Amino acid sequence: xxxxxxxxxxxxxxxxxxxxxxxxxxxxxxxxxxxxxxxxxxxxxxxxxxxxxxxxxxxxxxxxxxxxxxxxxxxxxxxxxxxxxxxxxxxxxxxxxxxxxxxxxxxxxxxxxxxxxxxx
Amino acid sequence: xxxxxxxxxxxxxxxxxxxxxxxxxxxxxxxxxxxxxxxxxxxxxxxxxxxxxxxxxxxxxxxxxxxxxxxxxxxxxxxxxxxxxxxxxxxxxxxxxxxxxxxxxxxxxxxxxx
Numbered sequence: 001x002x003x004x005x006x007x008x009x010x011x012x013x014x015x016x017x018x019x020x021x022x023x024x025x026x027x028x029x030x031x032x033x034x035x036x037x038x039x040x041x042x043x044x045x046x047x048x049x050x051x052x053x054x055x056x057x058x059x060x061x062x063x064x065x066x067x068x069x070x071x072x073x074x075x076x077x078x079x080x081x082x083x084x085x086x087x088x089x090x091x092x093x094x095x096x097x098x099x100x101x102x103x104x105x106x107x108x109x110x111x112x113x114x115x116x117x118x119x120x
Numbered sequence: 121x122x123x124x125x126x127x128x129x130x131x132x133x134x135x136x137x138x139x140x141x142x143x144x145x146x147x148x149x150x151x152x153x154x155x156x157x158x159x160x161x162x163x164x165x166x167x168x169x170x171x172x173x174x175x176x177x178x179x180x181x182x183x184x185x186x187x188x189x190x191x192x193x194x195x196x197x198x199x200x201x202x203x204x205x206x207x208x209x210x211x212x213x214x215x216x217x218x219x220x221x222x223x224x225x226x227x228x229x230x231x232x233x234x
Contacts (some may be wrong), residue, residue, distance in 0.1 A: 034222075036229075043211060043224040059221075091163060106153035106172070106215040109222060111165035 003027050004096050006112035010012035013084055014120055021079045021115045023094030029074040034109060035067075038091045050077045084119045091116050122147045122196065124214050126225035130188045133202045134233050138186075141197045143212030152216040154188070156194045160208040160229075168210070198228075209233045 003026040013019050023033055031052045035042040048058045048069050052075055056069035066088075068080040077096075095109040123146045129232040135138035145154070156168040171179045171188050178186050183200045199206055 019175055037161075043226050046221050049221070093163075093165065102155070108155070108167055110167070111157075111224075113162070113164045 001027055002096075002098060002108075003112050004094065004112040006092075006115050007019065007072040007093055008115060009113060010116045012118045015085050016083055018080055018082045019084055019117060021081075021092055021094075022118075023077045023079070023096070023112050025075045025096045025110075028096075028098045030097060031074060033071060033077040033094055033096045035069060035077075035079050036093045036095070038093060038114075040091075044093060047079075052077075081117065085119070086119045089117055089119045122149075122214055122216055122219055122223050123214055124225035126210075126212055126228050129226070130229045130231070132231045132233060133199070133205060135202055137202055138198060138200045139202055139230065141199075141210050141230065142211075143195045143197070143225055145195065145212070145214045145223075147191050147193070147214060147216050149216040149218055154186075154212060155189050155213040155215070155222070156184070156186070156195075156197045157211045157213060157224075158206075158208045159211065160205075165211075169197065169214045202232050204232050204234060206230060 004025045007022045033050040035047045038044050047062045048056045050056045050069045050071040052071045058064045069083040093114045095111045097107045125144045140169045152173045154171045155229050158166045158168050169179050178188050185195045185198045209229050211227045214223045
C-alpha cells in the first residue's frame with residue numbers, strides 16, 4: 001500500500017497562536033511531499049512543494065513566513081501555521097509520492113486524510 | 121496556462137446504473153498525466169484512475185473506466201454498476217512537466233440513489 005497519515009486530524013486554536021501539522025508516509029519513503037488547502041465545497045489548491053533536506057517551494061500568493069514547511073526526513077513533513085488568524089481556518093491536506101529522486105514526473109500522489117483547522 | 125474544467129457540479133445516478141462524469145483540460149504539452157480522484161464525506165482523497173497521455177488505450181480499474189480523447193482534450197470517467205459507496209466528490213486532475221504540479225478541476229458531486 002501507500003499510506004499517508006496526518007496529525008492532528010482536527011485542531012482548534014486561538015488567534016495569534018501557532019499550529020503544527022504533521023504529514024507522514026507510513027510504508028514508503030518520500031523525498032517529495034505536497035501541501036494543499038481546501039475551502040468548503042471547493043477544489044484543492046497547492047500551497048507548496050516540500051523536498052527532504054531542502055527549502056520548500058511555495059506557490060504564488062502563499063506567505064512562506066506564515067506557512068513554515070520542514071521536511072526533515074524521508075517520511076515526515078510538517079506545516080506550521082504561525083500566528084494563526086480566523087482566515088487561516090481551512091482544511092489542510094498533504095500528499096506524498098514514492099521515490100527518492102526528488103523529481104516528480106507525474107507519479108501518483110497519495111493523500112493524507114487531512115487536518116481541519118479552526119482559528120477562533 | 122493549464123486548466124481543468126468539470127462542467128457538471130452535481131450528478132445523480134441510480135444504484136446499479138452507469139454514469140459518466142465529464143472533464144476537459146487545456147495544455148500545450150504533448151506528454152502529461154491525467155487523474156481522477158474521489159473525495160468521500162470523510163474528505164480522504166482516493167485515487168480512482170490514472171492515464172498517461174502517450175498511451176492510446178483507455179485506463180480501467182474494475183468498474184471505473186475513462187474515455188480519453190487526446191485531440192479533444194477530454195477525459196471522462198465512467199462508473200458502471202454504481203454502488204452507494206461511490207457517492208462522493210470526484211476531481212479530475214492534470215499533471216504536466218511545464219508546471220510540475222497537479223491542477224485540479226472544480227469537482228463533480230455524485231449522488232447515488234438506492
